[in-house]
Amino acid sequence: DAGVIQSPRHEVTEMGQEVTLRCKPISGHDYLFWYRQTMMRGLELLIYFNNNVPIDDSGMPEDRFSAKMPNASFSTLKIQPSEPRDSAVYFCASSFLQGGDEQYFGPGTRLTVT
Amino acid sequence: EDQVTQSPEALRLQEGESSSLNCSYTVSGLRGLFWYRQDPGKGPEFLFTLYSAGEEKEKERLKATLTKKESFLHITAPKPEDSATYLCAVQAGTGGSYIPTFGRGTSLIVHP
Numbered sequence: 001d002a003g004v005i006q007s008p009r010h011e012v013t014e015m016g017q018e019v020t021l022r023c024k025p026i027s028g029h030d031y032l033f034w035y036r037q038t039m040m041r042g043l044e045l046l047i048y049f050n051n052n053v054p055i056d057d058s059g060m061p062e063d064r065f066s067a068k069m070p071n072a073s074f075s076t077l078k079i080q081p082s083e084p085r086d087s088a089v090y091f092c093a094s095s096f097l098q099g100g101d102e103q104y105f106g107p108g109t110r111l112t113v114t
Numbered sequence: 115e116d117q118v119t120q121s122p123e124a125l126r127l128q129e130g131e132s133s134s135l136n137c138s139y140t141v142s143g144l145r146g147l148f149w150y151r152q153d154p155g156k157g158p159e160f161l162f163t164l165y166s167a168g169e170e171k172e173k174e175r176l177k178a179t180l181t182k183k184e185s186f187l188h189i190t191a192p193k194p195e196d197s198a199t200y201l202c203a204v205q206a207g208t209g210g211s212y213i214p215t216f217g218r219g220t221s222l223i224v225h226p
Binding site: 004031042043044045048056058059091093101102103104105106107108 | 146148155156157158159160163201203212213214216217218219
């Protein structure tokens with residue numbers, strides 16, 4: 001398996017623009033997680049899905065952020081409108097075991113909002 | 115609120131010089147404690163899950179232990195390739211939601 005795939009790897013955009021990050025989880029994994037990592041706050045969970053259904057989105061910072069998982073092999077994290085404080089590395093992870101044990105992380109998308 | 119504190123923030127070792135990383139936690143009903151390794155520019159890589167006090171797990175030069183208040187990651191005779199940031203995370207066993215809380219990590223550099 002190729003592991004968790006994320007695209008793009010780098011994104012530079014201007015404030016106010018819409019940003020869409022994409023993730024393909026490992027085949028057969030029932031859980032999908034979106035994280036954000038910054039120097040100031042470390043690694044934070046934004047939202048996670050089980051069998052394509054959002055289970056907990058309490059980590060989503062505000063309404064500008066939204067996430068979808070239309071099928072078992074694809075998820076998106078959208079920021080609209082983007083702001084400079086959204087600059088971070090966004091990771092997608094997937095897991096097979098119940099409860100999210102042993103998560104497999106993707107390479108991340110480095111987002112810079114100017 | 116679940117809290118995870120890792121120490122030290124940074125650690126420099128000479129090759130072969132054994133040491134330990136600490137992860138102190140406060141959580142309502144620990145379901146699991148996780149250790150990850152993160153290399154620069156990459157996503158975290160899973161190392162261990164510990165579920166109960168007294169549990170120990172080993173992988174090559176790494177050994178993770180767990181008590182009711184903290185976990186240690188012992189590194190025996192480290193090599194330069196062990197250089198990375200090591201992240202600790204805890205997961206509460208209540209509420210049915212499996213949101214992990216991560217520590218800020220310990221940046222380890224092993225000099226040849």
